[in-house]
Amino acid sequence: MITQVENPVLEIHDLTVSYDQNPVLWNVDLSLPSGKLVGILGPNGAGKSTLIKSIMGLIPPTSGYVRIFDKPLNDVRARISYVPQRESVDWNFPASVLDVVMMGTYGKLGLFRRPGKKEKDLAMQCLEQVGMTGFLKRQISELSGGQQQRVFIARALAQQADLYLMDEPFAGVDMATETAIFQLLKEMADSGKTVLVVHHDIHSAMNFFDWVIMLNLHLVASGPKELVITEDLLRKTYGGKLNLLTKVTDLIRNKDFNPLKS
Amino acid sequence: MEDFLYFFTFQDPSITWVVLGITLLGIGSAYVGTFSFLDKKALLGDAISHAVLPGICLGFILAGEKNPVYIVTGAFLSGALATFLSSWLRKNTKLSEDTIIATILSVFFGVGIVMLTGLQKSGNPEIAGLNSFIFGNAIGISESDLMIYGGLSLTIIMVLTLFLKEFRLMVFDPEYGKAIGFPMEAIRFLFNVLMILAVVIGIQAIGVVLMAALLITPGAAARFWTDRLHPLLILAASFSIVSGILGTYISFVIPQMPTGPWVVVFLSLIALLSFMFSPKSGIIFRYFSRKNYLRKTHKDHLMKALYKAREENKEGLSIEEIYELYPYQKVQINQSIKDLLKEGFIIKNQLFISLTSKGTSDAMRIVRLHRLWELYLNESMNIAPDHVHESAEQMEHLLTPELEAMLEKRLNFPTLDPHQETIPREKP
Numbered sequence: 001m002i003t004q005v006e007n008p009v010l011e012i013h014d015l016t017v018s019y020d021q022n023p024v025l026w027n028v029d030l031s032l033p034s035g036k037l038v039g040i041l042g043p044n045g046a047g048k049s050t051l052i053k054s055i056m057g058l059i060p061p062t063s064g065y066v067r068i069f070d071k072p073l074n075d076v077r078a079r080i081s082y083v084p085q086r087e088s089v090d091w092n093f094p095a096s097v098l099d100v101v102m103m104g105t106y107g108k109l110g111l112f113r114r115p116g117k118k119e120k121d122l123a124m125q126c127l128e129q130v131g132m133t134g135f136l137k138r139q140i141s142e143l144s145g146g147q148q149q150r151v152f153i154a155r156a157l158a159q160q161a162d163l164y165l166m167d168e169p170f171a172g173v174d175m176a177t178e179t180a181i182f183q184l185l186k187e188m189a190d191s192g193k194t195v196l197v198v199h200h201d202i203h204s205a206m207n208f209f210d211w212v213i214m215l216n217l218h219l220v221a222s223g224p225k226e227l228v229i230t231e232d233l234l235r236k237t238y239g240g241k242l243n244l245l246t247k248v249t250d251l252i253r254n255k256d257f258n259p260l261k262s
Numbered sequence: 263m264e265d266f267l268y269f270f271t272f273q274d275p276s277i278t279w280v281v282l283g284i285t286l287l288g289i290g291s292a293y294v295g296t297f298s299f300l301d302k303k304a305l306l307g308d309a310i311s312h313a314v315l316p317g318i319c320l321g322f323i324l325a326g327e328k329n330p331v332y333i334v335t336g337a338f339l340s341g342a343l344a345t346f347l348s349s350w351l352r353k354n355t356k357l358s359e360d361t362i363i364a365t366i367l368s369v370f371f372g373v374g375i376v377m378l379t380g381l382q383k384s385g386n387p388e389i390a391g392l393n394s395f396i397f398g399n400a401i402g403i404s405e406s407d408l409m410i411y412g413g414l415s416l417t418i419i420m421v422l423t424l425f426l427k428e429f430r431l432m433v434f435d436p437e438y439g440k441a442i443g444f445p446m447e448a449i450r451f452l453f454n455v456l457m458i459l460a461v462v463i464g465i466q467a468i469g470v471v472l473m474a475a476l477l478i479t480p481g482a483a484a485r486f487w488t489d490r491l492h493p494l495l496i497l498a499a500s501f502s503i504v505s506g507i508l509g510t511y512i513s514f515v516i517p518q519m520p521t522g523p524w525v526v527v528f529l530s531l532i533a534l535l536s537f538m539f540s541p542k543s544g545i546i547f548r549y550f551s552r553k554n555y556l557r558k559t560h561k562d563h564l565m566k567a568l569y570k571a572r573e574e575n576k577e578g579l580s581i582e583e584i585y586e587l588y589p590y591q592k593v594q595i596n597q598s599i600k601d602l603l604k605e606g607f608i609i610k611n612q613l614f615i616s617l618t619s620k621g622t623s624d625a626m627r628i629v630r631l632h633r634l635w636e637l638y639l640n641e642s643m644n645i646a647p648d649h650v651h652e653s654a655e656q657m658e659h660l661l662t663p664e665l666e667a668m669l670e671k672r673l674n675f676p677t678l679d680p681h682q683e684t685i686p687r688e689k690p
C-alpha cells in the first residue's frame with residue numbers, strides 16, 4: 001500500500017542502506033506531499049533512524065537516491081531541520097539550555113559568524129513554544145529526559161526550515177506537552193511545512209498524523225492515514241519476524257565484500 | 263627573595279620574554295586541551311606529545327644544530343603522522359581506541375629515544391640543548407625560538423576564537439553539525455592540526471613527556487568550577503598561565519632544573535585544590551556542609567525536647583534528663599548546649615536548662631514543621647500515621663519558611679497533627 005504523489009517535497013528512490021555491509025533498509029521507494037504531518041512507524045530496529053539519517057546524508061546509501069524539493073540534498077540543507085535521538089549526544093557538555101537552542105541558528109549563520117541578539121530572540125521564542133522558558137540558564141545535564149527532548153525540539157524550531165525530520169522527539173515527553181507540541185507541528189504543517197516524526201504510539205499517531213509511513217527493514221506502507229492504518233498493515237509491520245529478509249542479511253554479512261554495492 | 267623580586271619585577275628583558283612566551287603557550291594549550299578533554303580525547307594528546315620526539319631528532323639531524331624552524335617542522339610532521347595513523351587504524355581495523363593510542367605512543371617514543379641516544383653518541387657539541395626537549399627548559403629559550411613558539415600560540419588562540427561555535431558543535435553534536443551542512447570533517451581536521459601545533463609549541467618549555475598534562479589538566483581542573491564553556495576556557499587558561507610562570511620561576515632559581523615537571527606539579531596542585539574546594543564537587547565543602555547540617559539537627563533535637571517538656575508543663579530539663587533522652591550522644595549534646603547558650607536560645611541555671619523566649623519561638627517553629635509535615639504526608643500522600651515520623655524527623659530541619667507557608671495554606675492552617683497533638687503557633 002504505497003501512495004506516490006506528484007511534485008513531492010521528498011522523494012526517496014529505491015534506497016538501500018547498509019552498515020558495513022549489512023543492509024538494514026531494503027529498496028525504500030516513496031514520495032511525500034507538502035504541508036503534511038507525517039508519522040514514521042515501525043518496531044525497534046526497523047531502520048527508522050537509519051532512514052532519517054540517510055535522508056540527511058549522514059549515512060551514504062548503498063544504492064538509490066534522495067531528492068528534496070526536487071533538488072539534491074546539499075542544495076537545500078538550509079531548508080531542512082533535524083532532531084536526532086536524545087541519546088546521541090553527551091549531555092554533560094558545559095552548556096546552558098539557551099546555548100543548545102542557539103545551535104539551531106548556526107546553519108543560517110554559516111561559518112565564522114556568531115549568533116547575536118536576533119538569534120537569541122529567536123531561540124527564546126522557540127523555547128517558549130516548547131514551554132521551557134523557565135529553564136533558559138539551566139545546565140543541560142540538570143534536565144530530565146523529557147526536558148532534554150524539548151530542548152532538542154526547540155533547537156529544530158530555531159532552524160526555521162521547510163522540512164523537519166524528527167527522530168522520536170516525544171520519547172519521555174509527558175502527554176500534555178506532547179499534545180501541545182503536536183498542535184504546534186500541525187499548525188506548521190497547515191502553513192505549508194512538512195514534518196516527519198518517528199513515533200511509537202499508534203494511538204496518538206491516529207490522532208495527529210495526516211500521512212503515515214510504516215517500516216520494517218523494507219517499506220510496508222506509505223500513504224494517507226485513513227488508507228494505511230489498517231489491522232492488516234499493522235500486523236505486517238509489527239507482527240512476526242521477517243524471516244527471509246533476516247536470513248538474506250545474515251548471508252550477506254558473512255561475505256567478505258558487499259555484493260550490493262555498485 | 264632577591265631572586266623572587268628580580269624575576270617578578272621583570273628587570274631582565276629576557277625574563278619578560280620568557281614569561282610572555284609561557285603565557286601565550288599556556289593559553290593556547292589550555293584552549294585546545296579543554297576542547298579535547300570535553301571531547302574525551304585526552305589520551306590522543308598524550309600520544310601526540312610523545313610522538314613528536316622522532317621528528318625533533320630528525321629536524322636536528324637535517325639542520326645540524328638546534329634550529330627552531332627545522333625542529334618545529336619535524337615535530338609537527340611526526341605528530342601529524344601519529345594522528346593520521348591513529349585515525350586510519352581506528353577506521354580500518356577493529357582495534358580499540360586505547361590499544362591504538364598506546365601502541366602509537368610507545369612505538370614513536372621508542373624510535374625517538376633510539377635516535378636521541380644515537381645523536382648523543384655522535385659527539386656533536388650542540389646536542390646538549392636537545393635533552394631539554396624531554397622535560398623542557400623554559401629559561402633556555404632564545405629570543406628567536408620565542409618568536410616562533412609565541413607566534414604559533416597566537417595563531418592557535420586566534421583560530422580557536424574564530425571557530426569557537428564550530429568547535430563547540432564538533433564536540434557536542436557533530437552529527438547535527440553535518441546535518442546543517444557544516445563541513446565537520448574539515449573542522450575536525452583543523453582541530454587536529456591545532457592540537458598538534460599546541461603540542462609542538464610546548465616541547466621546548468615543557469618537554470614531550472609532560473606536554474599532555476599541560477593540555478588536559480587545566481580544563482579538567484576548571485571543570486570543577488563551572489558549567490559554561492566561556493568561563494571554563496578562561497579559567498583553564500588562567501590555571502595554565504599561573505603554573506607556567508611558577509614553573510619557569512623555579513627553573514630560573516635552581517640551575518639545571520627542568521621546567522616541565524614543575525609546571526605539572528603546580529597544575530596538579532591546582533587540580534587537587536579544585537577537587538577539594540570547589541563548591542560543586544569539592545569533598546571538603548561537602549564534608550563541612552554535612553557537618554554543619556548534623557550540628558544543626560542536634561541543636562534542633564535539643565530544642566524540641568525542651569519544648570515538649572514545656573508542653574508537659576515543666577519549666578525545662580536537667581542535663582541528666584537530656585542525656586537520658588539521647589543516649590550515647592553526650593558529646594553532641596554538650597556541643598549543642600554550648601552553641602545554643604551562645605545564640606541566646608536557652609539559659610542554664612546550674613544543671614537545669616530552659617528555653618528563653620527567643621528559643622521558645624524557634625523551638626515552636628521546629629515542632630510546627632515536624633507536625634505539619636506529618637499531617638501533610640498523612641493527608642495528601644496517604645501515608646499511615648505510624649509511618650510519618652521518620653520523614654518528619656528529617657524534613658523539620660530542611661523546610662524553608664516559604665514551604666512552611668505553602669504547607670499551612672495547603673492544609674488550611676490545621677490545629678492537630680495525625681497523632682492528635684497540637685500544631686503550635688505564635689499567639690497573634
Ligand SMILES: Nc1ncnc2c1ncn2[C@@H]1O[C@H](COP(=O)(O)OP(=O)(O)OP(=O)(O)O)[C@@H](O)[C@H]1O
Nearest residue numbers: 019020022024042043044045046047048049050051
Ligand atoms: N552504527 C550501526 N552499525 C551497525 N548496525 C547498526 C548501526 N546502527 C543501527 N544498526 C542496525 O540497523 C538496524 C536499524 O537500526 P535503526 O537505529 O535505524 O532502528 P530504529 O528503527 O531507529 O529503532 P529504534 O526504534 O530502536 O530507534 C538495527 O538492526 C541496528 O542493529
Ligand SMILES: [Mg+2]
Nearest residue numbers: 048049050085
Ligand atoms: Mg531509532
